[in-house]
Amino acid sequence: MSAEIHYGGGNNEPPDQAKPLLDDRSWRGVATEDTDSDDLTRTVGVRLQARSRKLLGMLLRPHRKLALVVLLVVIVEQVAALSGPLLIAYAIDTAVPALLSGNRAPLTFALLAYLAAGIASAATRALFTAISGRISQDLLLDLRGRVFNHSQSLSLSFHEKYTSGRIISRMTSDLDTLGELLAQGVDNLVSGLLSVVVMSVALIILDAPLGLIALVAFVPIFFLTRWFQRTSLTIYRRTRTSIAALIVQFAESMNGLRAVVAFRRESRNEKIFRIENDAYAKSNGDGLIAMAVFTPGVRLIGNLSLAIVMVFGAMRVIDGATEIGVLTAFLLYLRRIYDPLDELAMFYNSFQSASAALEKLSGLLEEEPQVAEPANPVELTDPRGLVVFEQARFSYTSDTEVLPVFDLTLPAGQTVAIVGATGAGKSTVAKLLARFYDPTHGRVMLDGIALSELSTADLRRGIVMVTQESFLFSGSVADNIALGRPEATRAEIENAAEHIGAATFIRKLPDGFDTDVRKRGGRLSAGQRQLVAFARAFLADPAVLILDEATASLDIPSEQAVQAALKQVLRGRTAVIIAHRLSTVSIADRVLVMEGGAIVEDGKPDDLIAGSGRFAGLHTAWKDSLV
Numbered sequence: 001m002s003a004e005i006h007y008g009g010g011n012n013e014p015p016d017q018a019k020p021l022l023d024d025r026s027w028r029g030v031a032t033e034d035t036d037s038d039d040l041t042r043t044v045g046v047r048l049q050a051r052s053r054k055l056l057g058m059l060l061r062p063h064r065k066l067a068l069v070v071l072l073v074v075i076v077e078q079v080a081a082l083s084g085p086l087l088i089a090y091a092i093d094t095a096v097p098a099l100l101s102g103n104r105a106p107l108t109f110a111l112l113a114y115l116a117a118g119i120a121s122a123a124t125r126a127l128f129t130a131i132s133g134r135i136s137q138d139l140l141l142d143l144r145g146r147v148f149n150h151s152q153s154l155s156l157s158f159h160e161k162y163t164s165g166r167i168i169s170r171m172t173s174d175l176d177t178l179g180e181l182l183a184q185g186v187d188n189l190v191s192g193l194l195s196v197v198v199m200s201v202a203l204i205i206l207d208a209p210l211g212l213i214a215l216v217a218f219v220p221i222f223f224l225t226r227w228f229q230r231t232s233l234t235i236y237r238r239t240r241t242s243i244a245a246l247i248v249q250f251a252e253s254m255n256g257l258r259a260v261v262a263f264r265r266e267s268r269n270e271k272i273f274r275i276e277n278d279a280y281a282k283s284n285g286d287g288l289i290a291m292a293v294f295t296p297g298v299r300l301i302g303n304l305s306l307a308i309v310m311v312f313g314a315m316r317v318i319d320g321a322t323e324i325g326v327l328t329a330f331l332l333y334l335r336r337i338y339d340p341l342d343e344l345a346m347f348y349n350s351f352q353s354a355s356a357a358l359e360k361l362s363g364l365l366e367e368e369p370q371v372a373e374p375a376n377p378v379e380l381t382d383p384r385g386l387v388v389f390e391q392a393r394f395s396y397t398s399d400t401e402v403l404p405v406f407d408l409t410l411p412a413g414q415t416v417a418i419v420g421a422t423g424a425g426k427s428t429v430a431k432l433l434a435r436f437y438d439p440t441h442g443r444v445m446l447d448g449i450a451l452s453e454l455s456t457a458d459l460r461r462g463i464v465m466v467t468q469e470s471f472l473f474s475g476s477v478a479d480n481i482a483l484g485r486p487e488a489t490r491a492e493i494e495n496a497a498e499h500i501g502a503a504t505f506i507r508k509l510p511d512g513f514d515t516d517v518r519k520r521g522g523r524l525s526a527g528q529r530q531l532v533a534f535a536r537a538f539l540a541d542p543a544v545l546i547l548d549e550a551t552a553s554l555d556i557p558s559e560q561a562v563q564a565a566l567k568q569v570l571r572g573r574t575a576v577i578i579a580h581r582l583s584t585v586s587i588a589d590r591v592l593v594m595e596g597g598a599i600v601e602d603g604k605p606d607d608l609i610a611g612s613g614r615f616a617g618l619h620t621a622w623k624d625s626l627v
């Protein structure tokens, strides 16, 4: 889905003179998300809106036919509803006088027609609600799926900056806002607009001069709407940004709850949350104030026009220019015009709010993965595990290079431990090898093929990384092991656990392999989680395994169990271990000592220990610490 949205650049409009547009990157994707609406150039504002419309159009496209049916249903409904006053005018001016002269037929016709119109109006309303509800739910379902899939496909570097809180805000609050527009707003728009148009025509037909007087009211309404449009979009953009900031703050506090409790950060978090909460409440309040001016304003203009029409209408009846039945119908219509005007105001309000949400959603969907799957991948069916870093360079941000020219060859089957001070670049090497990131220059290759040329499936089959956190997904222990190879049989899953030495503790859990890891009793210790992660990697059976060893020290029995499991999982494959514990190094064929993004020592563990280099120093210090 990643490449589905390519919004055209549309470089026709000249950029603003005051704030020149630097290039596409200055507004594309999520770049303007935190920019205050007042700081957006007009050109950028227009482009953001065009992008939102494009997304909405794309979402609506599959529902075109049903949308046409809805339109037709609404037209029938409106005609049925609006025929009421006309029939009353007919009854007063024609049918009642006819009845007085003994002819019942016109009144019977008027009554039956009124009844038929009432039934048609109710039936079409029911149809409208059902169909439009269906369209809006399908559309939201589609959009929710797109946002989820697209967010998953985006690179880690994007998520590190964007944070999960913002994605949650897009998925919940922004989608809800759009949902409100679709549920209520479209109904308000279609019926409101049609009523206003049909009634305006009816007013002109009934009495043209009076109709024109009534329609003059639309001029001030137009200006009021323009004001509301400008003000509310700015406010709603701010609302979207502040709700995202609020959710980010909330998600961060909850994710880091242990650290919050450990460091007594509650009051500081409370303060930050209060500031975000106040900002959100303020922008919501501003939105309400704008609505409080707009909606009653429209109503007031409508009421004033009704009073004026009543005066002129009465004068015309006195002059004999119009009939009392026509004036009654006229006033009935005019009174009814307020409701649709109100509806239009409501629509406009939710439209503006949803536009701001759509701007953010379309921005997220416009982001492209930086680590993308190649269009024509090179096939690698049976990887052996030869790893080569060729002149690889890498930096997370533009200012500092973490790996300045990195060359490394790991023959297939070798177990390599990388050691070095914190920040030396060990995890960065591991992440490049797992293709969490692409090097900025040079290549990282598996069996002579650059990782960027492999399909995701081949890459994940060839190289697996076990990260520090040993994350468990909700589900059973067996499900969590099966993640390594989803098509694995139950016997294979249990066999993997057996090999790793995890089966004994798993069988002791309340439901054995079927124990839910998120439920009470199924909670695993750090060491147990690591064993499950190893079983997962063993089942995946990759040619290259990367282990970012957990820094948390395990208790001695766990440590021994983990070390034994480690030996099992490493057998017969290329392995790269980011070793935080020197005890791990003993099982390696080769040790790399890193410093400042470069390898400063490279050799067999025993040779390095026997020497007088950095590793020998580290090893002596470690040995001494054990005594």
Ligand SMILES: Nc1ncnc2c1ncn2[C@@H]1O[C@H](COP(=O)(O)OP(=O)(O)OP(=O)(O)O)[C@@H](O)[C@H]1O
Residues within 6 Å of the ligand: 160, 396, 397, 402, 420, 421, 422, 423, 424, 425, 426, 427, 428, 429
């Ligand atoms: N996501 C990131 N964004 C920006 N800079 C980063 C990021 N991750 C790491 N760095 C920087 O890159 C450098 C190398 O980090 P790396 O995580 O590779 O070190 P390490 O040797 O694995 O350290 P440790 O033993 O503490 O895990 C550090 O200076 C760090 O500040």
